[in-house]
Amino acid sequence: MTKKKSKISSAAYKQLEGIVGPDHITDAIEDRICYSYDGTKQKALPDAVVKPATAQEISEILKVADAGEIPVTARGAGSGLTGGSVPLHGGLVLDFQRMNRIVEINKVDMLAVVEPGVVMGHFQAEAEKQGLFYPPDPASADVATMGGSVAECAGGLRGLKYGVTKDYVIALEIVLANGDIIHTGARTYKSVTGYDMTKLLVGSEGTLGIITQITVRLIPLPASLRSVVALFDDTNQATDAAMRICEEGIVPRALEFMDGPAIAAVRDYIQVDVPAATEAILFSDVDGADITTEQEQNRICEICTDAGAAETRTAAGPQEREKLWEIRKSISPALYKIAPNKLNHDVCVPRSKVRALMRWLDAVVEEATVPVIRFAHIGDGNIHVNFMFDHSDKQKAEAERLSKKLFKKVINDFQGTLTGEHGVGNRKSKYLPIEIPPRELKLMKEIKDLLDPKGILNPGKMFWP
Ligand SMILES: Cc1cc2nc3c(=O)[nH]c(=O)nc-3n(C[C@H](O)[C@H](O)[C@H](O)COP(=O)(O)OP(=O)(O)OC[C@H]3O[C@@H](n4cnc5c(N)ncnc54)[C@H](O)[C@@H]3O)c2cc1C
Known part of the structure; x- marks a missing residue:
């Protein structure tokens, strides 16, 4: 991070201090650093952090920001995965910890x-x-x-x-x-x-x-919740089982997939009680009336076994369930055991295309010169593809190349979408034109200009500069 001139004049800072009180605004470097990153590990320093308590205070803050053309980036917990809360252009970060009722x-x-x-x-x-x-x-x-x-x-x-x-x-x-x-x-x-x-x-x-x-x-709140975890020695069997569960008309509340490299990463992170041959895990949760969840749990076990599962495990109580799900919930932090950086994508395709996308990704894994990890909200067709890379330009370029290839394939051949849930931020903004035609993109920009004519709200996000 290089030292830049503050976008907040001392007069504007005084006005902001007057709005929230001196205890709720800071420009101390140690505080600004805490608000400079999100889940992507990108970093950009804000010039100040302000912690309003009411909508009225935010209104007054924005009037000051609008008048001085000060960038304003809202920040929740900073867990976003596309750079959304990173203050790319400096200015103010709004923190909502005092608005937590x-x-x-x-x-x-x-x-x-x-x-x-x-x-x-x-x-x-x-x-x-x-x-x-x-x-x-x-x-x-x-x-x-x-x-x-x-x-x-x-x-x-x-x-x-x-x-x-x-x-x-x-x-x-x-x-x-x-x-x-x-x-x-x-x-x-x-x-x-x-x-x-x-x-x-x-x-x-x-x-x-x-x-x-x-x-x-x-x-x-649903009365009953039951879980099944199925272990497969073959990725495509797990995908097939997931699709068969949906095709049969069962609607699990969660249907999650993780592949062999993801399991290997979690093995390095926590103790994992699955056989070495396991190449994919399918997690299902069913909820509803007790009698229904019992029937659905049994049927999911049968479908997974028919599809080739080496083993199925079930849980009824919350503690057993927590244990079964621990592997899935450990994926994100475990991935950093593989490489310090990742381009993590959450493309989404219609369910009818999931099998084809997963097979196409098998070929990408073979071709890639960086590690590729897949996990998925597979029932939604929302496949998380992670291209891991070290600090070298070569690996970064490979991750970028594979990302572009993935987006083009998903959108042009599988009628899919760039992001199912993580959003655009600055990480995906340059790929928006692959999915959104020029007229529609122009309309989106016009809406932005109408609501924020000076472009002070989260500049550098959503649209490629
Ligand atoms: C381990 C891990 C797992 C995750 N799993 C999922 C998942 O399963 N599904 C999923 O969808 N996401 C997931 N995410 C992404 C992320 O956690 C979610 O997008 C989350 O909702 C972001 O909340 P946040 O409070 O951290 O927001 P931040 O990251 O702080 O901000 C996100 C965006 O919201 C804007 N924003 C924040 N507050 C306001 C406000 N009051 N007004 C206007 N704009 C505001 C910010 O400017 C930014 O653009 C995951 C992230 C991590 C690290």
Whole structure:
């Protein structure tokens, strides 16, 4: 990181201090470093970090930023995987840790209202205490915030049965770049009044407005949850088993895949109790009424065995389940045992193309001169492909080459999409034109210009400069 001139004048800093109070703004280097990175390991220093407590304070902060053309990057937990919360152009980082109240959990209206700094896992646990369920469940839910997850439209492990964040957000409070506070959506079960601005803002990655309050719908907590873990000596057998489960009409709440190199990486990280010959693992969770989950659990075991599974294991209680899922949940940190860097992609294809994509990827693994690791929300067709690389330019270039090849294949031949859940950030912005035609891309930029004419909100993200 090189030393750059601050984008915040001393007069603007004083104004910001006046808005939040001196204890809630900092330009100390040790604080700025803490806000300079996200899950991609990219780094860029902000000029200051400000911790507002209300939408009104954010409105006033944005008026100062707008007037001084100061870049503003919103940051939740910084767990994003596409550079979203990295302040590429310096300026201000907004931290929401003081806006962390669960305002309401309403059992009659089946909804909750939360502030953006609420940690997802905490919110899910509070809803569950009341017999209610908030399904979006990125593997990072123990740290990720509600604001970050809405801004990314996070998916996660339960997407197959329950969908993703945009399927649950029904209303938002947003502060626009000029400081205006707007409200979208309604608390009602249904609403089609006007354009659906809520959907536009979910997944907008901090580029269109700052989310200051979120209303989500909740559903009843399923009574029973059972799990199956199936071990395969062949990757394609595992893929086939997953597809057969779906084709039979079973809708698991989670259907997850990991390949042999992913298992090997986790072996180096935690103790893994699977045979050495295991080349793929399929994890399934089924939920619903007790009788149904028992039947579905048995049937999934049969399907996996028919498809060639060397072994199936089941769990009913939470502790057994945790143990079964530990391997899957350890993948992300374990990957860094293989190489210090990764380009991790989350392409998504229609389910009918999953088998073909996995076979095509087998050939990519053979051809690649860098390690390639696959794990997947396979039931959704959301395949995570990780190209690992060291610090050399040669390996980095190979990871970039393979990424481009993957995107072109997925979009041009498999009717797929660039990103199923991680978003665009700056990591994928240059690939957007592969999927989005010029007219549609222009329209998206016009929406951005309308809501943020000076381009102060998260500059450098979503669109390639
Ligand atoms: C180990 C690991 C596992 C993961 N698993 C999954 C997964 O299964 N599924 C999945 O979808 N993602 C996954 N992710 C990615 C990431 O955790 C999610 O996108 C998460 O929702 C980001 O939340 P955050 O609070 O960390 O947001 P941040 O990373 O801080 O920010 C993400 C984006 O949201 C914007 N933002 C944050 N708060 C606001 C706000 N209040 N208003 C406007 N914009 C805002 C930021 O500017 C940025 O563009 C994973 C990440 C890790 C590290």
